[in-house]
Amino acid sequence: MTGLEIWLLAIGLAMDCFAVSIASGIILKRTRWKPMLIMAFTFGLFQAIMPFIGWMFAKSFSHFIESIDHWIAFAILAFLGGRMIWESFKEEECCQLFNPTSLKVVFTMAVATSIDALAIGISFAFLGVQSYHAILSPILIIGLVSFVMSLIGLLFGIQCGCGIARKLKAELWGGIILVLIGLKILIEHLFLQ
Numbered sequence: 669m670t671g672l673e674i675w676l677l678a679i680g681l682a683m684d685c686f687a688v689s690i691a692s693g694i695i696l697k698r699t700r701w702k703p704m705l706i707m708a709f710t711f712g713l714f715q716a717i718m719p720f721i722g723w724m725f726a727k728s729f730s731h732f733i734e735s736i737d738h739w740i741a742f743a744i745l746a747f748l749g750g751r752m753i754w755e756s757f758k759e760e761e762c763c764q765l766f767n768p769t770s771l772k773v774v775f776t777m778a779v780a781t782s783i784d785a786l787a788i789g790i791s792f793a794f795l796g797v798q799s800y801h802a803i804l805s806p807i808l809i810i811g812l813v814s815f816v817m818s819l820i821g822l823l824f825g826i827q828c829g830c831g832i833a834r835k836l837k838a839e840l841w842g843g844i845i846l847v848l849i850g851l852k853i854l855i856e857h858l859f860l861q
C-alpha cells in the first residue's frame with residue numbers, strides 16, 4: 669500500500685468521526701476544549717487501535733468479523749441515533765440528557781465509528797503486512813487524521829449550530845446523522861462489496 673493510499677484510507681475512515689463530531693459540536697453549542705480534546709483523542713485512539721487489533725487477529729477471526737462488523741456498527745449507531753431522535757421530541761429540559769462529552773457516550777461512539785477500522789486491519793494482513801514496523805505507520809496516520817477531523821468536526825458543529833441549534837432541533841439532526849452513518853456502513857457491506 670502506497671503512502672497516498674494510506675492517507676486516503678485514513679481520510680475515508682475519519683469521515684465517520686467527522687460526521688459524529690459535527691453532530692456532537694451542534695449539541696455542545698460552545699467551545700469547551702477539555703471535553704473536545706478528550707473526544708477527538710478517543711476517536712483517534714480507537715481508529716488507530718482497531719486496525720492493529722484486526723491485523724493481530726486476522727488469521728483466526730477474519731471470517732467472523734467480516735461477516736458481522738457492519739451489523740455491529742449499524743446497531744450501535746442506530747441505537748445512539750434513535751435515542752437522540754427520541755429525545756429531540758421531549759421538552760427542552762429532557763433534551764439535555766444526551767451528553768456527547770460523557771465518557772460512556774464518547775466511548776460508545778468511538779467504538780461504533782471504528783468498527784470499519786477493525787476490518788481494515790484484517791485487510792492489512794491480507795495485503796501482506798507482516799511486521800509491527802510495517803503496521804505502525806498506517807495506524808499512526810489513521811489515528812492522527814481521525815483526531816484532526818474529529819476536532820474540526822466539533823468546531824464546525826459548534827460554529828454552525830450555536831445560533832440555530834434550538835430552531836433546527838440539533839438532537840434530531842445529530843440522531844439522523846448517526847443513523848445515516850450506520851445505514852451507510854450497512855449498505856456498503858451488504859450491497860457494494
